[in-house]
Amino acid sequence: MNKKVSLKDIAQKVGVSTALVSYVLNDKRQNRVGKDLAKKIKKTATTLNYRPNQIAKSLKTNKTNTIGLIVADISNPFSSQIARAIEDEAEKNDYTVILGSSGENAEKSAKLINIFLERQVDGIIICPVENTQAQVRYLHKINIPFVLLDRYFPEVKANHVSVNNFGAAYMAVDHLIKQGYRNIGMIAYKTSLVHLQERTRGYIEALRNNKQSFKKSRLKELKMGCTQQEVEKAIDQLLKQPVDALFFTSNTLASCGIKYINKLHIQVPNDLGIVSFDETEAADLFYAPLTYIKQPIDEMGKQSLHILLDKISGKKKMITSNIDGELIVQRSSVLE
Amino acid sequence: MNKKVSLKDIAQKVGVSTALVSYVLNDKRQNRVGKDLAKKIKKTATTLNYRPNQIAKSLKTNKTNTIGLIVADISNPFSSQIARAIEDEAEKNDYTVILGSSGENAEKSAKLINIFLERQVDGIIICPVENTQAQVRYLHKINIPFVLLDRYFPEVKANHVSVNNFGAAYMAVDHLIKQGYRNIGMIAYKTSLVHLQERTRGYIEALRNNKQSFKKSRLKELKMGCTQQEVEKAIDQLLKQPVDALFFTSNTLASCGIKYINKLHIQVPNDLGIVSFDETEAADLFYAPLTYIKQPIDEMGKQSLHILLDKISGKKKMITSNIDGELIVQRSSVLE
DNA sequence: GTGAAAGCGCTAACAG
DNA sequence: CTGTTAGCGCTTTCAC
Numbered sequence: 001m002n003k004k005v006s007l008k009d010i011a012q013k014v015g016v017s018t019a020l021v022s023y024v025l026n027d028k029r030q031n032r033v034g035k036d037l038a039k040k041i042k043k044t045a046t047t048l049n050y051r052p053n054q055i056a057k058s059l060k061t062n063k064t065n066t067i068g069l070i071v072a073d074i075s076n077p078f079s080s081q082i083a084r085a086i087e088d089e090a091e092k093n094d095y096t097v098i099l100g101s102s103g104e105n106a107e108k109s110a111k112l113i114n115i116f117l118e119r120q121v122d123g124i125i126i127c128p129v130e131n132t133q134a135q136v137r138y139l140h141k142i143n144i145p146f147v148l149l150d151r152y153f154p155e156v157k158a159n160h161v162s163v164n165n166f167g168a169a170y171m172a173v174d175h176l177i178k179q180g181y182r183n184i185g186m187i188a189y190k191t192s193l194v195h196l197q198e199r200t201r202g203y204i205e206a207l208r209n210n211k212q213s214f215k216k217s218r219l220k221e222l223k224m225g226c227t228q229q230e231v232e233k234a235i236d237q238l239l240k241q242p243v244d245a246l247f248f249t250s251n252t253l254a255s256c257g258i259k260y261i262n263k264l265h266i267q268v269p270n271d272l273g274i275v276s277f278d279e280t281e282a283a284d285l286f287y288a289p290l291t292y293i294k295q296p297i298d299e300m301g302k303q304s305l306h307i308l309l310d311k312i313s314g315k316k317k318m319i320t321s322n323i324d325g326e327l328i329v330q331r332s333s334v335l336e
Numbered sequence: 337m338n339k340k341v342s343l344k345d346i347a348q349k350v351g352v353s354t355a356l357v358s359y360v361l362n363d364k365r366q367n368r369v370g371k372d373l374a375k376k377i378k379k380t381a382t383t384l385n386y387r388p389n390q391i392a393k394s395l396k397t398n399k400t401n402t403i404g405l406i407v408a409d410i411s412n413p414f415s416s417q418i419a420r421a422i423e424d425e426a427e428k429n430d431y432t433v434i435l436g437s438s439g440e441n442a443e444k445s446a447k448l449i450n451i452f453l454e455r456q457v458d459g460i461i462i463c464p465v466e467n468t469q470a471q472v473r474y475l476h477k478i479n480i481p482f483v484l485l486d487r488y489f490p491e492v493k494a495n496h497v498s499v500n501n502f503g504a505a506y507m508a509v510d511h512l513i514k515q516g517y518r519n520i521g522m523i524a525y526k527t528s529l530v531h532l533q534e535r536t537r538g539y540i541e542a543l544r545n546n547k548q549s550f551k552k553s554r555l556k557e558l559k560m561g562c563t564q565q566e567v568e569k570a571i572d573q574l575l576k577q578p579v580d581a582l583f584f585t586s587n588t589l590a591s592c593g594i595k596y597i598n599k600l601h602i603q604v605p606n607d608l609g610i611v612s613f614d615e616t617e618a619a620d621l622f623y624a625p626l627t628y629i630k631q632p633i634d635e636m637g638k639q640s641l642h643i644l645l646d647k648i649s650g651k652k653k654m655i656t657s658n659i660d661g662e663l664i665v666q667r668s669s670v671l672e
Numbered sequence: 673g674t675g676a677a678a679g680c681g682c683t684a685a686c687a688g
Numbered sequence: 689c690t691g692t693t694a695g696c697g698c699t700t701t702c703a704c
Contacts, residue, residue, distance in 0.1 A: 004697095052698080058391045058698090259620060281617040285595060394682090
């Protein structure tokens with residue numbers, strides 16, 4: 001095994017103390033050390049191929065320059081894009097990200113938090129899952145910097161960045177109505193997560209403001225992680241009614257939905273208008289490309305990281321950010 | 337700021353040395369400590385809400401239980417699924433993963449490797465990008481456990497796990513021929529990466545073994561990261577010839593390709609058969625669901641991790657693994 | 673200008 | 689059975 005070279009090795013070789021080497025290599029107290037000596041130290045470091053040991057540094061400085069990120073489900077493109085955005089930004093700021101996926105499971109989330117804390121991360125970004133309010137409160141209690149992303153709990157105060165879900169859903173449904181659709185159904189999740197409830201609220205409000213009555217039978221609420229079959233059943237039930245448009249509340253639901261609609265040979269957009277919340281790759285590939293709400297993923301990632309960095313550097317004030325989504329209109333919602 | 341509690345705090349409170357506390361809390365040398373004392377120590381630990389500091393532990397033991405993972409492009413589902421598979425398996429084995437995405441860029445890859453080494457990861461799994469042979473040799477030289485995943489360099493000996501790309505491509509093209517397609521074009525990458533070249537070799541070999549001549553004009557090689565427009569141009573050029581089937585060498589190319597074919601209103605599978613290497617979400621959504629080669633992603637992730645763990649625990653023998661892909665036949669390649 | 677020395681939180685070698 | 693001590697690699701205070 002190649003012994004790793006440490007400050008000590010350099011110090012011995014040059015014949016100075018480790019402290020001096022540390023100074024030189026970190027460009028600190030430049031005035032404190034002779035130019036020639038500094039040069040010699042730097043040269044020896046490169047010769048020996050010195051690589052600082054971050055672990056030792058972290059132990060000493062009590063700072064790891066690492067943040068923990070918990071996404072809900074890394075196999076969902078939304079999560080992987082979020083992760084990517086955060087990592088990119090973290091790297092620019094000299095931070096490393098350790099990533100965990102909770103799989104919408106509170107226990108797994110707790111376990112990840114524990115791992116992160118043991119590893120002394122400087123801060124945590126979480127897309128919290130249902131029933132993790134206590135975890136969030138705990139983070140608050142132990143006073144570690146953290147930011148909730150995409151989701152939040154109105155009853156637990158915490159820094160968070162999320163999308164204006166209400167506004168985006170409202171925009172989507174309003175668009176359908178303006179296009180001439182009159183009987184809009186919605187496929188959503190049965191959940192305690194407020195950010196999803198907000199989408200339903202947007203749907204209902206848009207109907208009301210356009211003088212369309214909200215019919216409960218047109219709102220199907222499925223459990224998270226539901227199967228293709230369950231989505232199909234919901235669509236069957238909706239299509240028995242005089243429904244001429246569907247609003248899917250997530251990319252996964254939309255993806256399942258259009259696969260089925262494809263099979264049924266229903267004519268989109270003329271027989272059925274469709275809008276989806278969030279993208280699917282499918283969105284473009286469906287014979288009638290899907291109108292969807294584009295979430296500002298990069299922006300969300302960036303903002304959450306910078307809020308976290310602010311917290312880490314000691315800022316106290318609570319920050320919340322609510323970013324607007326964008327409606328991307330394509331063929332699936334435009335009557336021909 | 338909540339002061340973190342350390343072994344020392346517990347030791348002081350109970351009135352013993354830190355060493356003893358360490359023994360008890362790690363269940364080591366159980367015979368060495370009295371039952372009552374052990375109980376008292378454990379109780380105090382929970383009361384104080386003690387959480388071991390992994391950083392300190394790592395510094396001492398020279399082991400971080402962390403591995404670094406470099407994928408080529410985290411926004412590609414192939415990468416995120418690989419990452420997920422590896423993380424799942426790592427967690428089961430008490431390892432944490434730090435993830436980086438090279439974006440097919442050698443410099444970025446080098447930078448990530450450096451970060452990983454500074455952070456004293458116990459091992460590294462890499463999906464290497466072009467022109468990173470030197471990096472691989474370096475890892476070998478400094479004697480850190482590592483495994484190449486998905487890709488490898490035949491001229492550089494290293495542990496790796498990959499797909500039998502030749503066999504899978506052969507199977508795909510052979511299937512098309514058996515279905516009655518006679519003029520099969522291929523859209524591939526112009527690259528030095530052998531795993532991709534193997535796919536082309538599979539294509540050519542399958543043609544030859546079926547007594548079909550290989551025509552250079554039917555093989556389009558695009559640069560990695562090419563645009564939708566470039567794919568469209570390649571397809572245009574192929575369709576000018578008497579081509580009745582297309583083999584796409586990656587999910588990205590296939591995804592671009594079928595979007596265009598969709599636009600052109602070409603009848604798949606009757607006017608044009610299609611097979612893709614690797615999945616797209618699109619595969620199922622295209623009006624004629626795509627036949628594709630399913631890569632054994634979970635298996636690849638698992639194997640690479642376990643090979644790495646073997647290396648970490650000191651096994652010397654070089655290990656390479658070549659896993660077969662599977663051809664999933666759907667409508668796009670079956671003449672009606 | 674320079675360096676000795678303490679110590680971050682932990683484990684393991686070494687006494688009793 | 690129980691406990692002490694040294695030291696992992698680094699930074700930083702303080703003394704020269």
